[in-house]
Amino acid sequence: MGIxxxxxxxxxxxxxxxxxxxxxxxxxxxxxxIPGGFEEYGFYDEAYKDETLQLIRSFDQVHKPIASVCVAALPIAKSGILKGRTATTYHLRGGYRRDELASLGVILGDEWMVVDDNIITSSCPKTAADVAFELLTMLTSYQEAQQVREAMGYK
Structure with missing residues (x-):
């Protein structure tokens, strides 16, 4: 999908x-x-567009899971649905992206991955597999997600 x-x-x-x-x-x-992206390559140009923010709001309005990796938490927060909720985002380079997330009314979590109800956020690209397994758990069950995790070689 794209704009x-x-x-x-x-x-x-x-x-x-x-x-x-x-x-x-x-x-x-x-x-x-929602995967993260690089500012210097235009990630925020599309991530902050009205079409993107409205799509995020639409999924939250019907309480469907929203999974993000790294800085993808920022458009979720920009959409307004993370206000007063706990989330995390990219933690390096002095934590300036975490500061930005907090400025959007988000309660900062210190974990590598934070789950607040139907929303999954994470702190860096390394967490992509963890986010995927958490999303799979939300969509199926813990047991099924664990079975896939083990079959793929993750312990």
């Missing part, structure tokens, strides 16, 4: 998205997963 049909990734890889954000029917999806 425009053709997207160039951080590393210069161009892709054509299969659906525009404005065409997403929240009822057709079980969850929303």
């Amino acid at each position: 425009k049909k053709n997207v160039t990734s951080t590393f210069g890889v161009s892709i054509e998205v299969d659906m525009l954000l404005k065409d997403v029917d929240v009822n057709e999806y079980d969850a929303l997963a």
Whole structure:
């Protein structure tokens, strides 16, 4: 999904998205997963657009899981749905992204990954697998997620 049909990734890889954000029917999806990105490559340009923020709000309004990795917690917070809730984000470079998250009314968690009801946030790219397994737990069960975790070699 994207705001425009053709997207160039951080590393210069161009892709054509299969659906525009404005065409997403929240009822057709079980969850929303948002990867982080690099500011210098335009992550926030699209992450803070109204279409993105409205999509985040739409998933929260129907209480579907929203999973994020690293700085993807920031557009979730910018959407307003994290105000007064606990979350985390990128922790390096003096914690300036954590300060930004707090300025949006978020209670900062100190864990690598924070789960507040239906929202998963994490502190860095290294946590991507943990976020994925937590999302899988929300969508299935702890036992099923553990079975997948073990089959993939994670203990």
